[in-house]
Amino acid sequence: MTASEVRWKISRVLEAAQNHDLADAEAREHFIDSVLPFVLRGSCGGNTSCVQIDGSDEHILCDAGTGLRDFGNHLTKSGEGRSSTFHIFLSHLHWDHIQGFPFFSPAYVPGNRIYIYGCHPNMAEAFKRQQESPFFPVTLAELGASIQFISLSADKEYDISGFHIRIMEQDHPGKSYGYSFSRSGRKIVYSTDSEHQSNPEGSPFVDFFRDADLLIFDAQYSLAEAELIKRTWGHSSNIMGVELAVLAGARHLVLFHTEPNFDDQRLEDIREKTNAYRSIYAEERPLAISIAYDGLEIDLSRF
Numbered sequence: 219m220t221a222s223e224v225r226w227k228i229s230r231v232l233e234a235a236q237n238h239d240l241a242d243a244e245a246r247e248h249f250i251d252s253v254l255p256f257v258l259r260g261s262c263g264g265n266t267s268c269v270q271i272d273g274s275d276e277h278i279l280c281d282a283g284t285g286l287r288d289f290g291n292h293l294t295k296s297g298e299g300r301s302s303t304f305h306i307f308l309s310h311l312h313w314d315h316i317q318g319f320p321f322f323s324p325a326y327v328p329g330n331r332i333y334i335y336g337c338h339p340n341m342a343e344a345f346k347r348q349q350e351s352p353f354f355p356v357t358l359a360e361l362g363a364s365i366q367f368i369s370l371s372a373d374k375e376y377d378i379s380g381f382h383i384r385i386m387e388q389d390h391p392g393k394s395y396g397y398s399f400s401r402s403g404r405k406i407v408y409s410t411d412s413e414h415q416s417n418p419e420g421s422p423f424v425d426f427f428r429d430a431d432l433l434i435f436d437a438q439y440s441l442a443e444a445e446l447i448k449r450t451w452g453h454s455s456n457i458m459g460v461e462l463a464v465l466a467g468a469r470h471l472v473l474f475h476t477e478p479n480f481d482d483q484r485l486e487d488i489r490e491k492t493n494a495y496r497s498i499y500a501e502e503r504p505l506a507i508s509i510a511y512d513g514l515e516i517d518l519s520r521f
């Protein structure tokens with residue numbers, strides 16, 4: 219967020235605070251949580267793709283974008299991040315999905331084990347190159363943790379760290395891959411950087427997304443942009459997310475990989491419009507909708 223955006227938010231908050239008695243801390247907390255909209259009390263942030271899936275003794279992550287740095291710093295601060303095992307599943311090797319790795323503090327700690335999975339044959343080469351001179355001062359080989367690259371195949375299924383994992387090839391320049399993680403009757407699908415055909419009926423993704431408790435979905439463009447201007451750019455829209463999520467019976471759609479040029483207000487408008495679009499479907503097909511933001515946590519045990 220820029221300084222002018224912060225200033226705009228402060229001004230709006232002060233305006234909203236008029237006629238509220240905010241003398242004590244409890245009243246202020248209540249005001250923040252119950253009166254202020256997210257666009258004023260928070261921010262979507264600006265990290266690139268990185269999602270943690272909790273529920274295992276080991277650390278499960280999807281992609282190694284700049285969000286990985288925050289995750290590593292969080293572990294280091296809380297005293298975790300040592301003698302740990304990390305499983306990182308890559309959608310693809312575009313820079314916004316791997317550029318957090320050189321800044322991932324647990325990668326510098328001897329005794330940590332990092333397994334990097336993906337379906338692209340040149341994963342190790344991409345990670346090595348982004349840390350070569352003149353791009354970065356520490357090479358991949360100099361990192362303290364043990365780092366291993368493991369090739370996966372989209373036509374196989376895997377059991378890793380307690381999760382059953384399925385993989386789907388996606389339409390994106392150079393290909394990308396979506397992952398479905400199932401455990402204890404819960405299913406999370408991570409599907410980013412994926413373009414979809416304009417008719418969702420009969421899409422193989424309906425089966426891949428089937429009954430997902432959480433569907434993390436590439437919604438970078440509006441439907442009009444995706445269909446008219448940015449076809450073949452390899453991204454999808456909020457509207458296609460709703461269509462596929464409803465057909466698949468998913469319960470919670472998270473609009474992910476949103477356009478980095480959009481500010482918080484524009485993203486909130488998209489969330490509202492997506493909810494309005496969802497409401498054309500009958501209430502017997504409920505679907506929660508969120509916009510991904512840095513630090514968003516979703517507890518699947520609450521369903």
Ligand SMILES: [Zn+2]
Pocket residue numbers: 310312390411
């Ligand atoms: Zn990409």
Ligand SMILES: [Zn+2]
Pocket residue numbers: 267312314315411475
């Ligand atoms: Zn991307």
